[in-house]
Amino acid sequence: MSRTIMVVNPNTTRTMTDAVVAAARTAATPGTTLVGGTPTVGTASVESHVDEVWGAVGVLEQVRVGEQSGVDGYVIACFGDTGVQAARELARGPVVGMTEAALFTAALVAARFTIVTLPRRTREMSDRVLRDTGLSHRCTVRAIDVPVADIAEGALHELDAVAAEASLAIAQDAAEALVLGCAGLADLVGPLRERLGVPVIEGVAAAVAMVDGLLAQGVTTSRAGTYAAPDRREPSA
Amino acid sequence: MSRTIMVVNPNTTRTMTDAVVAAARTAATPGTTLVGGTPTVGTASVESHVDEVWGAVGVLEQVRVGEQSGVDGYVIACFGDTGVQAARELARGPVVGMTEAALFTAALVAARFTIVTLPRRTREMSDRVLRDTGLSHRCTVRAIDVPVADIAEGALHELDAVAAEASLAIAQDAAEALVLGCAGLADLVGPLRERLGVPVIEGVAAAVAMVDGLLAQGVTTSRAGTYAAPDRREPSA
Amino acid sequence: MSRTIMVVNPNTTRTMTDAVVAAARTAATPGTTLVGGTPTVGTASVESHVDEVWGAVGVLEQVRVGEQSGVDGYVIACFGDTGVQAARELARGPVVGMTEAALFTAALVAARFTIVTLPRRTREMSDRVLRDTGLSHRCTVRAIDVPVADIAEGALHELDAVAAEASLAIAQDAAEALVLGCAGLADLVGPLRERLGVPVIEGVAAAVAMVDGLLAQGVTTSRAGTYAAPDRREPSA
Amino acid sequence: MSRTIMVVNPNTTRTMTDAVVAAARTAATPGTTLVGGTPTVGTASVESHVDEVWGAVGVLEQVRVGEQSGVDGYVIACFGDTGVQAARELARGPVVGMTEAALFTAALVAARFTIVTLPRRTREMSDRVLRDTGLSHRCTVRAIDVPVADIAEGALHELDAVAAEASLAIAQDAAEALVLGCAGLADLVGPLRERLGVPVIEGVAAAVAMVDGLLAQGVTTSRAGTYAAPDRREPSA
Amino acid sequence: MSRTIMVVNPNTTRTMTDAVVAAARTAATPGTTLVGGTPTVGTASVESHVDEVWGAVGVLEQVRVGEQSGVDGYVIACFGDTGVQAARELARGPVVGMTEAALFTAALVAARFTIVTLPRRTREMSDRVLRDTGLSHRCTVRAIDVPVADIAEGALHELDAVAAEASLAIAQDAAEALVLGCAGLADLVGPLRERLGVPVIEGVAAAVAMVDGLLAQGVTTSRAGTYAAPDRREPSA
Amino acid sequence: MSRTIMVVNPNTTRTMTDAVVAAARTAATPGTTLVGGTPTVGTASVESHVDEVWGAVGVLEQVRVGEQSGVDGYVIACFGDTGVQAARELARGPVVGMTEAALFTAALVAARFTIVTLPRRTREMSDRVLRDTGLSHRCTVRAIDVPVADIAEGALHELDAVAAEASLAIAQDAAEALVLGCAGLADLVGPLRERLGVPVIEGVAAAVAMVDGLLAQGVTTSRAGTYAAPDRREPSA
Known part of the structure; x- marks a missing residue:
């Protein structure tokens, strides 16, 4: 049962x-191959709603690539899950956003939890997925x-800051x-x-x-309404 | 006090x-000029989440045009309000989506109301703005x-269908x-x-x-977080 | 298109x-005349639920005056929107409360916002409109x-206090x-x-x-249920 | 332990x-005396928001009467609980609305329940208390x-209508x-x-x-904020 | 009208x-007899979800005892209301949990309130009943x-701690x-x-x-669905 | 990476x-062994809240068995997730209920979905997990x-009934x-x-x-509050 999952990074880095x-x-099963997808067009990181628009364009580009090369399922690797719903319309296999996945996972091991994000301005992206x-x-x-x-080369120098905020969440929330x-x-x-x-x-x-x-269960995106395949009218960006 | 409001149609029609x-x-005040904005790139209508991605790209394109030509505020004319949050980051003046505006307006004149939309698959766009x-x-x-x-040339032939569904909403909801x-x-x-x-x-x-x-009140989008102007890293689509 | 909007102050001051x-x-369009409505009966300010009852009586009194003199629409100028729903039943034209209007307006320019009110005891009035x-x-x-x-003669001496509380809301909320x-x-x-x-x-x-x-759109209160005109059985207070 | 509870009917009938x-x-304990309170001013029944305003005025009138005659607690006998919050500010003892009491009672004996009300237009009064x-x-x-x-002389002739609607609620809701x-x-x-x-x-x-x-528990309305006694500035209606 | 209410303590103490x-x-009416019910099996106190499972077993045991001895209604005396829903299925008369009762009571006398509980880990039990x-x-x-x-012999030594936390709730919440x-x-x-x-x-x-x-109103648990009497298949623990 | 997951059936069948x-x-990864856990005490099926109490007792019994035999994680196979929270306190590894898992899974592939359950009386179990x-x-x-x-020997004879109800959900919900x-x-x-x-x-x-x-991610139940291991005071049932 060999599968390929594409991890789509919505930015161009x-x-x-x-x-x-x-x-x-390490989270993939032994028979699963992970491949990365990096858009050729878009922004270097996703911090704003404008970035999210371009991130979604990049997600669609990579899903089209993936569909042509037989990818079985997709992970959208951007907090806020930009482009996830659109990607579901294009992909045969399941598409999961990192935010929804993280929240459902946390809900299985904790009664209450906290998200620690980076720029204050991205808080709305978390709030949207929470809604x-x-x-x-x-x-x-x-x-x-x-x-x-700030974390382009790694995030270890922010360990203290994230830990401090998480500790406040444990104590106060x-x-x-x-x-x-x-x-x-x-x-x-x-x-x-x-x-x-x-x-x-x-x-x-x-x-x-x-x-x-989802692949193990033979479950993929519903085509019964919201995520039905769109008529192909996509422009070339 | 002469103002210009751009009505951005996120599709290319x-x-x-x-x-x-x-x-x-007729809804504009006498001193206000309405101009239309039609994207040069995108889809002919917006029915899917994929369409919404391209609709948002088109919205950003037109807001950039508007900013260069001194537009005072923007209306995004697509049910589902695609691109509204991104447009707020780019525009100096206020940006209002037709869906949020319609819902707030309905809430001022009715205790309960209904949305009648076209394709079943777009229901989620309404649900999202309701959340x-x-x-x-x-x-x-x-x-x-x-x-x-179906309504590209006008919607009058759907009058009976919309009226029937609205009547059900009045009776049942x-x-x-x-x-x-x-x-x-x-x-x-x-x-x-x-x-x-x-x-x-x-x-x-x-x-x-x-x-x-909003223009009359001298109120525009907050820059204090979510809608702060992004660093300009937009690609050319 | 000349219109008259009555701003009803539910207190007698x-x-x-x-x-x-x-x-x-300044928020009114050029062709719109604003007139004030001050009840002849009621309380000098509205801070309690008892005050709200009398405020609503005053609102109804002024709306009856307005209906006789051809007023096109009403603003109820009391945080908490006392009497707004009753006024909708009496008035031909639209009736908008200052609280609902403020909240919808804030929602168009900010992802999150705060109300700073005066007496702690009035917090419930805000909570009610939020619900x-x-x-x-x-x-x-x-x-x-x-x-x-405390602010009967103007509120400038409370500038520091309001600003301090608002700053806390920006930082903490x-x-x-x-x-x-x-x-x-x-x-x-x-x-x-x-x-x-x-x-x-x-x-x-x-x-x-x-x-x-609302007047520009030709939209007024629905008569289909909640806000249908009541049978005239009002007592003279 | 003899107590007096006034049941305030917000209409004048x-x-x-x-x-x-x-x-x-029958719901009162043996030592409790029930007295009725009928306003001298107001409407013959409460069906609209305008009626509710006058109902609240009547509630306040009767609570003042009750306070002078040593009433220990109040029931406001109008679906929608008009005037309950204001009455709490005036009364020393507890004040309970029939709607909130009915809902809490239903919640103790059923997982889900339904309200069957009379005029469609009063649905919002139920919705408000539900919120x-x-x-x-x-x-x-x-x-x-x-x-x-329609039920001024008794409601038995509406038995079939109420039973039919309740049966639908049991089957469908x-x-x-x-x-x-x-x-x-x-x-x-x-x-x-x-x-x-x-x-x-x-x-x-x-x-x-x-x-x-509440009286048995020695619990009455909190004075810590929302329901603190108002400064006495009530007008004579 | 003499009644017997059993207060079931879900722990064995x-x-x-x-x-x-x-x-x-003191909260009972003069004609009402209160009897206690202490399970023969279970835990000495209820602090964890495991404790709650055994607490529910004890509740069922005592309700069976009560049903055989003609008890008219039951109070489940454990914050979190463990076993309440199951007890409703077994008992002829009404069953009320101390948590739901406390919350509904607080809602009748205060716009907002706070629960002060003991171990942090039991917070979820309050949250569950709030939901x-x-x-x-x-x-x-x-x-x-x-x-x-810590409070097995009385709670007076925790007066300061509870008062301090409640004061924070009054000030901050x-x-x-x-x-x-x-x-x-x-x-x-x-x-x-x-x-x-x-x-x-x-x-x-x-x-x-x-x-x-509830007994005075002649109201007991609905048998129409959720709380219908179960087929008797209970094991002997 | 060989793992053992115990699927605990809360009834004794x-x-x-x-x-x-x-x-x-088929849903397990190749290296994962599934073992079943059947309680020695309890009810033959779980349909009522009383059944759920005994189901939870059975879950705890089997989790204790599992902990002694090195089980890595648990699935609680009862719609309504009885005993899941208690099991989390006892087990070193993660514990997931079938209901929460099904809901999160459905949320990854569909905008809206429906649960079709068997006895009407169990609807509340679904509602609880939805809350x-x-x-x-x-x-x-x-x-x-x-x-x-009715489905003890298989459910195929209910295919039409379930399909009919699901079709209604697709059409109406x-x-x-x-x-x-x-x-x-x-x-x-x-x-x-x-x-x-x-x-x-x-x-x-x-x-x-x-x-x-969860095992692949190295994530197990939080011990920071709600699911901390209880003091061992469990009785022998």
């Missing part, structure tokens, strides 16, 4: 794609307010698990688990596991 | 832009399930007003008001009035 | 009516806890806009905008703009 | 007060759409109990219980029991 | 049953984080009443009322009053 | 355990109202996927997918995939 794929590999998933009553959102560019609010924070999973003593959820790994599970 | 602008003109605005407890969503293309779920239904406003005897809200007109009102 | 009307005038409008998930409520009487929680705070709009750098929404101005917009 | 007090008597109490997720609202005047949506329906309690085989909740009786219970 | 029954006695009752929008949950065992989050805190009712000046709700007393009221 | 384990096997997970806004609950015993509301319906997955053309989610398979995924 290939080193970030590689790092994200590497970090998520979609209905988990607002169990999750708070916090930000350390540094730009995403009664959070019992931490959701990392950016794909670029994956290298903090180990250090934060040790430091905080609570589950630390990394959404790309969570999403890879969920796509793997 | 110029005749639709012209019709929408014409229909909304964002918090008005789910006062609004139901119904569809007559015809493609948007206790709806007291009707929100038209597509910019292309504007020519039904008059006939439906007469037929149904309840307020019929057309979102583009509602949004024009709200942008006019 | 005529100087407050005059101040409120003056402050809201009605469904915007609780995007709005917090704060109080500086001074009596309304991630608020991106401020809604003034009392019609008597209108003279703080300018100073607060300058001080805080975020949109400051004054509900009477917001409501005037919304009534103007 | 004394026969209705008498009927309501008689019906609720206040938070029980919307367990309760539907239905109407038989006859005017309240999975309702497991019925809440009577008008104080004037009290004489249907027995016949409906027999006919439907589910609990039938009459709000005035429910509220009498709750006021009795 | 008989001294706690006696204390709880004694404290609640069931729908009162999350009016109630916060706080913990002083001591084990239940705008709470206007306090709900005691454990049956073992009943001896704090008097001292806390004096100290805090707000209503202090003790759930067992609240539930006794509500069962008394 | 071993043939049902075997069938459930067999059906879920916990927050997915009420995307899911309806329907019942075919036959006892669980705009459902886009079906969640099977009982572990005993697993043999309908294939036929229903073919008949309905929408995703059909079987919760045990979904939960096996999620436990597998």
